[in-house]
Amino acid sequence: MPKVFFGVEIAPDIKQRLLNVQAPIQCAGWQSSEQLHLTLVFLGNVPEGTVPGLFDSAGSVSAEPFELAVRGLGCFGSPERPSILWAGVCPETPVxxxxxxLLETLVAAGVRVDHHNFKPHITLSRFGRGAGSVQRLMEEKSEESFGTMAVNAFVLYESTQGPNGSVYTVLKRFPLN
Structure with missing residues (x-):
């Protein structure tokens, strides 16, 4: 069963600026350049024959291209005991x-989706037990701009486990119009 999710690719220049944020923090699992993305809808493991239907559903989404600025840092969990460190995006409205x-289209097609509260972000690091504090890093980078990019498409990714963590492969791009 493939593990899949819809997301937005991050521009290479922004990826490079985000990688420069990496700091020596205890128990931090920093994301590689290839892993940086913005998740729109996480589906998880889906039956093999489901992917073509996902292509059809996502292909019916109609949205205008938009500009997205990547700015500031935040975390899930407390800054003293974070679970995830992320970069923020603005404006959040088009995302x-x-x-x-996309969620409504998938649900209408009978796809089971994760209905958690959606907070647009780019995951920079995942933390294990005993994680160090990110308070200082967040304060230092709270207003930092990592750049602006045009969002002209979204993608369906497949996630597989590789020797160095998750590997995300683009299965299909869906242009915004």
Whole structure:
């Protein structure tokens, strides 16, 4: 069963600036350049024959291209005991709108989706037990701009486990129009 999710690819220049944030923090599992993305809808493991139907559903989404600025850092969990360190995006409105439209399209097609509260972000690091504090790093980078990019498409990724963590492969791109 493939593990899949819809997301937005991050521009190479922004990826490089985000990689420069990496700091020696205890129990931090920093994401590689290839792993940086913005998740729109996580589906998890889906039956083999489901992927073509996902292509059809996602292909019916109609949204305008938009500009997205990547700015500041935040975390899930407390800054003293984080689970995830992330970079923020703004404006959030077009990302949330794309997320909702994609979610509604998938649900209408009978696809089971994760209905958690959606917070648009780019995961920079995942933390294990005993994680060090990210408070200082977040304060230092709270207003830092990592760049602006045009979002002209979203993608369906497949996630597989490799020797160095998750490997994300683009299965299909869906242009915004």
């Amino acid at each position: 949330v709108s794309l997320h909702r439209q």
